[in-house]
Amino acid sequence: MSGPLTMFDTPRAYIGQPVPRADTKRLLQGRGKFIDDIQLPRMLHAAFVRSPVAHGTITGIDVEEARALPGVIAVYTGADIAPHVEPYVGVLSHLAGLRSAPQMPLAVDVTRWIGEPLVMIIAQSRAVAEDAAALVMVDIDPLDAVTDMETALDPATPVIHAEMDSNLAWERTVDVGDVDAAFARDDVTVVERRFRFGRHTGVTLETRGAVAAFDPSEDELTFWYSGQAPHMMQFIFAKHLGLPEENVRVVSQDVGGSFGIKIHTYGDEIATALAAKLLGRPVKFVADRMESFLSDIHARDHVVDGRIAVDADGRIAALAFDDITGIGPFSMYPRTSAIEANQVLNLTGAPYVMENYRANAKVVFQNKNLMCQYRAVGHPIAMAVADGLLEDAAHEIGMDVVEIRRRNLIPDDAYPTQSASGMKLDDLSHHKSLETLVDAMDYEARRAEHAKLREEGIYRGLGLISMVEVTNPSPMFYGIGGAPIASQDGATIRLDAGGGVHVSSSVTEQGQGTNAILAQIAADVFGVPIERVKVTTGDTRTTPYGGGTWASRGAGIGGEACLQAAQALRDQVLEVAAVILQSEPGKLDIKAGAVVDAEGGAERMRLSDLARTVYYRGNELPSDLKPELIATRHYRVTDFPFVFTNGAMAAEVEVDPETGFVQVLNFWAVEDCGRVINPVLVDEQVRGGVVQGIGGALYEECVYDAEGQLQNATMADYLVPMAFEMPDIVVKHVETPTKTSVLGAKGAGEAGTGGAPGAVMNAVNDALRPLGAAIHQMPMTPERVLRALGKV
Amino acid sequence: MSDTRTIRLTVNGETGSYTVPVRQNLVDFIRNDLGLTGSHVGCEHGVCGACSIEVDGDIVRGCLMFAVQADGAEITTIEGLAESDRGAALRSAFSARNALQCGYCTPGMLATALDYVEAGGAADRAAIRAHLSGNYCRCTGYQSIVDAVCDVIEGRVEA
Ligand code: FES
Ligand code: FES
Numbered sequence: 045m046s047g048p049l050t051m052f053d054t055p056r057a058y059i060g061q062p063v064p065r066a067d068t069k070r071l072l073q074g075r076g077k078f079i080d081d082i083q084l085p086r087m088l089h090a091a092f093v094r095s096p097v098a099h100g101t102i103t104g105i106d107v108e109e110a111r112a113l114p115g116v117i118a119v120y121t122g123a124d125i126a127p128h129v130e131p132y133v134g135v136l137s138h139l140a141g142l143r144s145a146p147q148m149p150l151a152v153d154v155t156r157w158i159g160e161p162l163v164m165i166i167a168q169s170r171a172v173a174e175d176a177a178a179l180v181m182v183d184i185d186p187l188d189a190v191t192d193m194e195t196a197l198d199p200a201t202p203v204i205h206a207e208m209d210s211n212l213a214w215e216r217t218v219d220v221g222d223v224d225a226a227f228a229r230d231d232v233t234v235v236e237r238r239f240r241f242g243r244h245t246g247v248t249l250e251t252r253g254a255v256a257a258f259d260p261s262e263d264e265l266t267f268w269y270s271g272q273a274p275h276m277m278q279f280i281f282a283k284h285l286g287l288p289e290e291n292v293r294v295v296s297q298d299v300g301g302s303f304g305i306k307i308h309t310y311g312d313e314i315a316t317a318l319a320a321k322l323l324g325r326p327v328k329f330v331a332d333r334m335e336s337f338l339s340d341i342h343a344r345d346h347v348v349d350g351r352i353a354v355d356a357d358g359r360i361a362a363l364a365f366d367d368i369t370g371i372g373p374f375s376m377y378p379r380t381s382a383i384e385a386n387q388v389l390n391l392t393g394a395p396y397v398m399e400n401y402r403a404n405a406k407v408v409f410q411n412k413n414l415m416c417q418y419r420a421v422g423h424p425i426a427m428a429v430a431d432g433l434l435e436d437a438a439h440e441i442g443m444d445v446v447e448i449r450r451r452n453l454i455p456d457d458a459y460p461t462q463s464a465s466g467m468k469l470d471d472l473s474h475h476k477s478l479e480t481l482v483d484a485m486d487y488e489a490r491r492a493e494h495a496k497l498r499e500e501g502i503y504r505g506l507g508l509i510s511m512v513e514v515t516n517p518s519p520m521f522y523g524i525g526g527a528p529i530a531s532q533d534g535a536t537i538r539l540d541a542g543g544g545v546h547v548s549s550s551v552t553e554q555g556q557g558t559n560a561i562l563a564q565i566a567a568d569v570f571g572v573p574i575e576r577v578k579v580t581t582g583d584t585r586t587t588p589y590g591g592g593t594w595a596s597r598g599a600g601i602g603g604e605a606c607l608q609a610a611q612a613l614r615d616q617v618l619e620v621a622a623v624i625l626q627s628e629p630g631k632l633d634i635k636a637g638a639v640v641d642a643e644g645g646a647e648r649m650r651l652s653d654l655a656r657t658v659y660y661r662g663n664e665l666p667s668d669l670k671p672e673l674i675a676t677r678h679y680r681v682t683d684f685p686f687v688f689t690n691g692a693m694a695a696e697v698e699v700d701p702e703t704g705f706v707q708v709l710n711f712w713a714v715e716d717c718g719r720v721i722n723p724v725l726v727d728e729q730v731r732g733g734v735v736q737g738i739g740g741a742l743y744e745e746c747v748y749d750a751e752g753q754l755q756n757a758t759m760a761d762y763l764v765p766m767a768f769e770m771p772d773i774v775v776k777h778v779e780t781p782t783k784t785s786v787l788g789a790k791g792a793g794e795a796g797t798g799g800a801p802g803a804v805m806n807a808v809n810d811a812l813r814p815l816g817a818a819i820h821q822m823p824m825t826p827e828r829v830l831r832a833l834g835k836v
Numbered sequence: 837m838s839d840t841r842t843i844r845l846t847v848n849g850e851t852g853s854y855t856v857p858v859r860q861n862l863v864d865f866i867r868n869d870l871g872l873t874g875s876h877v878g879c880e881h882g883v884c885g886a887c888s889i890e891v892d893g894d895i896v897r898g899c900l901m902f903a904v905q906a907d908g909a910e911i912t913t914i915e916g917l918a919e920s921d922r923g924a925a926l927r928s929a930f931s932a933r934n935a936l937q938c939g940y941c942t943p944g945m946l947a948t949a950l951d952y953v954e955a956g957g958a959a960d961r962a963a964i965r966a967h968l969s970g971n972y973c974r975c976t977g978y979q980s981i982v983d984a985v986c987d988v989i990e991g992r993v994e995a
Contacts, residue, residue, distance in 0.1 A: 068931040071939030072946065074874020074914035081873035171859070249878045249886055249940040249974050300876070300940030301974045333879045555938030555975050724934045731977030732937060759883040759972070767978040768969035772961070796977075 050786065051569070052719070058564035058574055062724040065560035067553070076298040079253035079270040080330045087255070088117055090316050090329040091173035093163035093180045094338060095155040098191070098411040098752025099204070100184035102153055102162070109179040110165060115172035118323060119180075120164045120315070122150035128318055130284045132309065134375035136525025142214040142382045142407075144375035145205040149311035149318065155184060156204060156373035157413050158754055159338025164315050166327060189411040189752040193370030194347060196408040204373050204409045213375055214382040214407040218389050218465050221400035226362035232353040235437045240821040241425055241801075243345040243370075244744035245337065246418055247764055250300020252340060253330035254313045256320035266293045267317055271306040272552055273592035278584045279528035280309055280378065281317055296582035296592075299554040303419040303736070303797075305340050306554075307594050309377045312339065337757035342746050343418035344822075345370045346388070346425050352433035354441060358448040362400035363393045363464075365429060369407050369415070376416035378527045382407050384415075387422025387514065393430040394463040395474050395510045395690065396452040401464035411752045419733065421595070423513065423798025424740060424822075428805055431509045432820060435806045439813065445806075446482055449510055453478065463512075468684050471780045474510055477692040477714045480776050481508070485694050485712045498814055503701060504709070505813075507806025508694045509799045515717070515791030516600035516687035516782070518680060532680035533597070534588025535606040537566055537613045539673040541659045543637055543652030544576040547609075550590020551602030552582045556793060557725040558598045562606045564721055565787070569610035571634030572651065588676055596791020599721055600687060604785040605679040612675035620671045621654055679785070687782045689790040691715040693734070695803040699811040701833055704826030706742055706808055708771050715795050716778040719788035726792045727775045733796025734773050739765045740797070741804035745823050843907040847872065848916030856903040863887040863898025865906075866913060874914035874943050878972065885971030888944035889913050895951045914943035923950045929984035929993045937975030945971050949985050959989040 052059070070076060107119040131146035150161050163180050167173035188202045195201055196211040204211055227234060254269040265287055269277065274294040282289040299306065316329040331339070350365035367388055371381035385405035392403060438448040453474040454461060460470040487506070494504045522529040535549045547566045553559045559579040567574040580586055590605075591597065618629040621639040625632070625648050633642040639649045657664055658671045665671065681687055696710040713730050720726050743763035747755040756762045781788025801822055809818050812832065819832040830836045844853045847870060856865055861880070866872050866889070878886035880899045887898035890912040917923040926949055929935070936942040945968065952967045964982050973981065987993045 064931045065934065068934070068936055068939070069927075071936055071942050072914075072927045072930055073918035074872070074943055075918075076874070076939050078873075078876070078940065080867070080877070083868075083871075171857075247974060248938075249884060249972060250876070250938070251878075298939065300938045302938075303974070333881065555936070555940075557934070557937075728934045728937065728976055728980055731979055732975045733977075735977040736974070758881060759879040760881060764972060764974070765978075766969045766972065767965040767982070770965070770978050772979050772982075773977055 056568045058568045059721055061722065063560065063564055063574060063722055065557050066563065067559055078250055078298045078300050079255060079268060082255045082268055084255065084257060084326040087326040087328055088166050088168060088323065089170040089173050090319060090327055091165045091170060091177045092161040092312055093177045093182065095151065095158055095160040095162055097155065097184050097186050098158050098189035099187040100155050101187060102151065102155060102182065103185050104183040105163060106181040107163060110176040113172065113176045113179065115168040116165060116176045117168065118166040118319065120150065120319065122148060122152035122162065125150050125315060125318060126152055129314065132284060132377040134377035134380045136380050136522065136527055138525040139214060139380060139382050139386060142375065142380060143208065144213060147374050147377060149315040157411055158752055159413055161312050161315065164319060166319050166323065191410055191412060191748055191750055191752045193345065193368055193408050193410050196370065196410055197406065204411065211409040212406060213371060213409055215405065216386065216389060217404045219402045220464050223362045223364050223400045223402040226400040227351065227353050229361060232355050232361045233437060233440050234351060234353045235433055235440055236351045237433060237436065237820050239348040239350060239429055239432065241344040241346040242745040242823055243342045243415065244740055245340055245342045245746055246303045246305035248301030248303060248305050251331040251333060251336045252306060252310065254316050255326060255328045256317040257326040258320040258324055260324045263287065264291045265317060265321060266295065268295045268297065269313065270299045271296050272302045272554060272594055273307050273529065274552065274582055274584045275550065275589055275592065276529050284314060285318060285321060293585045296552055302554040304417045304594065308341055308379060308416055310339065333759060334757050337762065338413060338754060341376060341416040341418065342413050343415060344425065345415050348425065348429050350429045350433050352437050354437045356441060358438065358441060358443045358451045360396055360398050360452050363398060363430065364402040365392065367405040369405065370410040370412065371407055372412050372414035373409055374414055376414045378529065379417055379522065381414060381416045383417055384422045388425045390465050390467055391422060391426035391512060394465065394467055394512045395454060397454055398464040412748055419736060420794040420798035423511065423794055424737065424801040427509050427511045427799055428802035431802045432805055435507065445508055446478065446487060449478055453510055469688055471782050472688060472690045473716045473778045473780045474690055477690060477716055477778050478510060480778055481692040481694055481712055481714045484714065484774055484776050490696065503699045503811040503815065504696065505807040505810030506694060506696050507803045507810055508692065509803040509806065511691050511799045513689045513691060513794050513798055514686045515596035515689050516681050517595045517597060518682065518685055520685035530589055530591035532678050533590030533602040533605050534676060534678040535602065535609040536588055536674060536676040537570065537609040539613060539617060539651060539655050541655045543650060543655060544578060545570055545572050546578045547606060548580040548587045549602050549606060550587045550592065551598040552592045554593060556598065556729055557722060558602065560725065561599055561603055561721045565603055565606045566610045569607050570614050572637045576637060588678065596793040599789040600785065600791055601679055601681065603721060603789050604787045605677050607787050608677035608679060609675045612677055613673065616672050616675060617654065620658060620669065621649060623666060623669050624654065624657065625649060681784050684784060687784055687790050689717050691795045691799055693799040693803045695800065695807040697804060697807040697811055699808055699829060701815060704829035706824055706829060708738055708804060710771050711773045713773060713796060714776045714778060715792055716780050717792040718779060718781045718790035720777055720779060721789055723777065729792050730775050730796050731773045733793065734800045735765050735770055737797045737800025738770065738804060740822060741801040742823050841904045843904055845906050845909050845911060847911045848913060848919065858902065858904050860903045861899050862901040862903050862906050865903035866898060872913050872915050876940055876943055885944040885948065886941055888947045888971065890947060895947055914946060925988045925993050926950055926953065926984065929987040932993065933980040933984040933987065935976060935980040935984040941971060941973040945973060945981060949981065953985060953988055957989065959986040961986065
């Protein structure tokens with residue numbers, strides 16, 4: 045790096061170091077505070093009767109027996125709730141043409157997916173509420189269910205929303221260069237594949253949950269929830285329950301996994317808040333595992349027909365694809381279910397130099413649970429399609445898959461530049477990352493070993509992925525579309541009388557270590573030992589406004605706000621210190637909790653003495669000095685829609701052609717997330733993400749039958765990666781700080797989940813190639829592998 | 837559904853007698869009646885391991901045992917471990933390795949890992965992974981947990 049020296053050119057005690065998270069101590073002693081741990085006086089419990097059919101007209105609901113059960117306090121149907129809740133519609137104005145239908149917390153008249161909440165029971169305990177739910181009789185006249193997204197737009201398919209002419213929610217086309225001419229060239233090789241990406245879901249270990257309390261004397265709602273975006277929820281409750289925004293407080297404490305599952309607005313949670321309002325008593329709702337499978341947003345569900353043309357030198361002449369994605373009966377509110385398809389169009393092939401690019405996405409309604417943003421939105425599809433086609437093309441023209449990437453990846457010195465789809469790209473390092481990967485995995489040696497093993501009937505394969513990753517989104521992401529979702533975040537940092545520092549930030553903590561990195565930044569920038577930093581996040585009453593956690597923005601946006609606030613507090617403190625010490629601010633510094641001479645470092649005054657003087661003994665200060673020992677700063681990305689990061693990953697697998705089982709033997713991930721604030725946290729984010737990606741590639745699928753019945757809504761039937769079948773994962777870093785901030789941090793949370801599926805798919809195909817077989821469907825279950833091999 | 841029984845049991849060294857519905861599972865009793873919320877519920881059907889607790893020296897799934905079945909038993913939860921020295925080395929190793937993210941699986945994971953370590957298990961990554969394979973973690977990639985267990989077995993951490 046060139047340019048003026050910054051704070052990062054001198055050694056730092058905390059930023060960049062593997063400092064342990066303070067939170068782990070608490071969690072390891074069983075002192076976490078998760079939603080179900082909250083007990084309030086007079087608290088009631090909610091349970092929901094959910095739709096047993098995928099599509100039908102509700103003709104009658106009999107709740108009398110349920111209401112009569114001792115311990116039941118209230119029973120609400122959709123009609124009971126409708127007068128109290130303003131309906132919501134999941135559209136964004138910048139996704140031109142996106143449409144959805146008004147939604148209510150409980151279905152009114154028509155039910156549109158298995159698991160849609162129909163009736164809410166409020167009782168003295170969850171057990172009684174469930175007993176009562178079992179006594180509710182709902183009459184439903186079944187309607188034809190739209191389940192196959194590939195035929196959802198056919199004229200013969202029923203239309204889910206009567207007011208619409210078709211089941212199309214949104215369509216977008218990107219068309220750059222002259223794609224048809226490029227495919228028609230006679231010097232190119234064309235490869236065509238159909239990819240299928242199954243529906244899967246987040247399976248957060250802590251299910252969704254909320255405790256709502258309403259104080260009628262002050263018209264105030266407090267909503268504790270297991271979620272990622274407190275300020276967004278504050279707006280939503282105010283708007284849809286008719287409360288002044290300042291009378292709604294949303295608190296999110298420990299969150300037991302989120303991954304985007306807990307960033308949306310769920311009918312059962314709004315209904316819970318409404319029940320608290322109507323009853324004037326606290327109400328708790330915690331989803332059970334079955335409810336989670338039925339109603340937590342699902343993800344992916346795409347069919348992509350893709351084509352690539354490469355010339356004899358391996359250069360990409362054109363890339364084109366059509367994507368269909370099924371989103372359930374509504375576009376999820378307020379983030380919309382069209383963002384994933386939009387990202388697929390934006391990101392596919394984005395690491396590569398490409399002049400001709402055409403992509404079309406159709407987002408369609410169906411009678412299944414809603415599909416929406418989950419970790420690495422659109423990334424697994426984009427990366428698997430581009431790199432799947434590229435690796436297949438490399439084999440067609442007899443070129444090594446690393447070599448073909450070297451020839452097509454955007455050069456590391458080409459930035460700023462833009463992708464074929466028009467995304468602004470800067471500060472990326474595709475080549476350096478690829479070379480780091482190739483070194484780490486000992487690529488050539490492994491290839492040779494595989495060739496030898498193949499002679500013994502052992503089928504191993506390597507698959508790579510080069511990726512870009514969306515992080516640090518700007519207001520161009522949601523704000524421009526009219527959603528109440530902040531892209532900026534704020535931090536307030538205060539010097540306490542005891543000399544400690546208190547940070548409150550609008551980004552939230554779900555285990556990724558937000559609180560720890562904020563403490564690291566505050567401690568280094570302001571100048572106190574990290575043990576003297578306390579961090580508060582996740583409370584709309586006490587933290588600055590901000591977006592919370594989504595799209596890997598905690599470190600890059602929340603961290604930068606914290607840095608700026610810490611610097612501002614430092615200036616404030618030095619101004620006061622200069623007066624007390626009869627010096628000048630520029631001649632002083634703060635180190636290890638004391639004001640020191642900038643030169644020589646001699647201690648002049650403890651911060652605790654300074655703070656006590658300001659807070660308790662103002663009489664000792666000149667009257668024209670008006671000290672402030674608290675500073676707030678907000679930060680947003682301004683000149684880019686997102687700050688992209690990049691990475692390179694590789695999987696090594698062994699496929700058993702007899703059973704169809706795929707074992708991931710090794711995985712390597714190189715990630716360039718800019719400035720690394722805490723390498724242990726980044727490594728573990730990447731590893732956790734890779735394992736989720738391997739889950740999507742090999743195991744996880746929400747299986748529906750033709751009637752729209754979810755077939756595997758238990759943890760015993762829905763497979764997730766467990767310790768035994770996961771490999772050790774090598775993580776390497778390349779650090780190219782983003783120029784958009786002083787801190788230079790980008791996100792790392794999406795990487796593994798976005799990249800691993802494509803890498804695993806490429807590896808499986810590499811292993812299958814000598815057997816004349818290929819698979820482009822995820823999850824790659826043993827049965828599908830055997831089908832690809834022609835064995836079943 | 838109001839059938840109840842009175843049971844007597846010792847939890848984290850404290851003995852008491854309690855009247856519980858016969859249909860209540862052990863982890864719900866521990867969390868809701870005793871207020872020991874460290875043990876978690878992830879699936880309530882015996883798959884995820886989040887509710888793992890020690891009952892008479894064995895690791896059991898608190899969601900698969902009824903509270904009435906624990907009559908007379910001696911139970912240790914994560915809170916009980918924290919109050920004793922047991923597991924102290926594992927706790928430091930988990931913290932140093934960041935072998936937990938959201939921490940929701942952690943009480944069950946720690947109980948299962950401690951069971952392995954105290955039984956004299958070897959620092960063999962495949963064996964550790966096999967032992968932990970009934971405990972689901974959605975946040976970590978499991979690797980840091982295996983590292984932490986190895987650190988303790990090989991004496992690399994101080995409690
Ligand atoms: S809650 Fe008991 S095993 Fe999942
Ligand atoms: S740390 Fe979140 S489930 Fe394990």
